[in-house]
Amino acid sequence: MDANGGIEIELKFDVDELALLPRLNDLPGVQAVAEPVTHDLAAVYFDTNDLVLARAHITLRRRTGGDDAGWHLKLPQGVGRRREVHAPIGKHLQDEADAVPGSLAQLVRVYTRDSPLVPVVHLGTTRVVHALIGAGGETLAVLCDDRVEAQRLLHEPASAAWREWEIELVDGPEDLLDAGQSVLASGGILVSQHASKLARALGDRFPAESTTKQRRPTRNGPAGNVLLASLTEQIGVIRRHDPQVRQHAAGSVHAMRVATRRLRSVLATYRSLVDPVVVQHLRTELGWLAAVLGGSRDEEVLQRHLVGLLDRESPALLLGPIRERLESRSETDAHSAQLTLVTALDSHRYFRLLDALDSLVATPPFTAAADQDARVVVPALVTKEWKKLRRAVRLAAKTVPGSERDLALHTARKRAKRLRYAAETAHPLSPKRSARVSRFAQKLQTILGEQHDSVIARDRLLKRGGVEAYLRGENTFSYGRLHAKEQEQASSAQARFWKAWSRRP
Known part of the structure; x- marks a missing residue:
């Protein structure tokens, strides 16, 4: 994994204090197991007071010790996969111990909104790393034998201790994980029931999975299910692209704008199924957001359009500084629109819109027509x-x-x-x-x-x-x-x- 992060693919296993490691040399492709290396790690996990990141299966921590000290943000990418983003620890550690780097805070702002990020868990881990080496000398994976001491820092502080194993791929194929799981299972070692160390440390305070399952839209089902499915999908698109817009990723503004317009349009079409006061408020706020996103997107499209016009013209027909004038003004307008957009995405108004959308799908204010x-x-x-x-x-x-x-x-x-x-x-x-x-x-x-x-x-x-x-x-x-x-x-x-x-x- 590079300094900027990457995709983390791993499995965790619950073990007791007396458990012995199996013969890792028998795993496919493994030619040797390197001498174990021991690290003493300390990590502080950050979240909001109501644990919105934990609810979204996101972890944000500051770790010291080991060979990957720094800030780590882990975002779910599917079963057993997480995208990991890194940021370095500053020189004055004590001064910024509780100050999450802006580059990482921006990536979770769509979840945290205007709630502060605070320390929620402290972990002390003694880690013994066993590197699995391939035929070419490359590290295929590592098995980490962790002994953990955890302190929950909020919501009735508590402590816990446990041991776990973790197999994480480095340069090996994914079927190496399957093989490792099979070897451990044959010895009675099963995949952990805990989603992460953070989940285990939080214990009964870890946010429970929602027991409300959205019903799929069907011909014989209620019309409200059709609307709810569309709303849920587009709100998910906004949530995914918000971090990318903040990082100026190509195409992100367009994708988020389309999702916003879809939501506004669908609410208009299905207005008879929802409380009219809610519809009016959401369509007004979505219209505002679409306009802000449009200011940035429209300048981008217009600039590309005008540059295409100029490129198709014969140079002999381009008299005067027309290219410089058009490109310079477009860049200025685009920069101004981008600043307006970034300001809007950090505004109270935007955060309350996200709250309202979450509430809309969690407890839809349906009318009787939604049941037809x-x-x-x-x-x-x-x-x-x-x-x-x-x-x-x-x-x-x-x-x-x-x-x-x-x-x-x-x-x-x-x-x-x-x-x-x-x-x-x-x-x-x-x-x-x-x-x-x-x-x-x-x-x-x-x-x-x-x-x-x-x-x-x-x-x-x-x-x-x-x-x-x-x-x-x-x-x-x-x-x-x-x-x-x-x-x-x-x-x-x-x-x-x-x-x-x-x-x-």
Whole structure:
């Protein structure tokens, strides 16, 4: 595992004080077992007072001693797998003993929100490491024989002591873990019933698994299950991508924005199933979040669009500093939008929105309509979105070409998007029909998206060319040429839209 972390793949085993290690040389691929090395480790685990990280199976600790001293954040990646992220311990350990590095705190902010991270457990471990060596001298895995003394620091402080074995892969194949588990099982050593050392140290204070299981949406089931499944999925997308947005990972803003828009759209479609006060509040707050995410995302898309325009033009037709002007302003606007987004993700408003979404799926404020058969309620809701799209398209057809029609087509695009999302929620009930409708709606959305991108690009070109460049005394020829080409692209997109609409299912 490198200094920045990686994927941790391991198994833990409960053993008593008298347990003896089996012959590890018999494991497949293992040519030798290195001489054991002993480490004295001390670790402090951090969480909120209500243990939100433990509930999400996330561990955050500061460890001293051994060859991996530092801050460790472990995020679940599936059964037996955790993504581990590291941060170094500062020079003045005493001064920052309880100060979690910002780089790690940001990765769990979607869980902790505005609750402080505090020490919850202290572990002292005497670790004996047995490295399993392969034919080429590489370390395939390590078996750690740990004797642990734990102190729970909050919620009725308590102490505990135990011994456990841990097999962690280094450069070996995953089937080495299976083989190790089989060898230990033959000697009566079983996989630990505790999820982690932290879980064992917290004892009865470790958050219990939820006993409420979400029912899968079915044709004969209640319509509320269909809505709940869609909400749960999109809230999960926000939770996964929040840390990535904070780290400026490519595509993360787009993914989080789409999830936010889906939630807002689905709540509008299914508004009759939920308390109207809750729907109104959540749609308002989701609209705010989508706008903040959109400010960053739209500048990114616009910059890419304009750069593509410039790259396709002959250099002889690019008169004046047009490239420098467009790229410089786009970068400035994108940076400003990113700062606004980061501020919003650390705001009280955002954290309360996350709280409200959690509450929505935990205890849905359903109306009586949510208990009705999904096969009756859901198709009717999708049909209603169809009708809204048709009305929007008819209105667009009647408008005067120009800015008025651009606005009407943008409204039609939003209606197509809502129909698409509504149809996707119905997939468990009628896969073929919902797929056909959602594909068609997505096609309209894509075409009208191209048309809308052209509207935005023309506005930027007009302001930069027709106004700012002119006032600076710069040549505006290239701005006008690119504006005209964008008009052609918009006209082409409109023609493709009407053709596609004429072939609607």
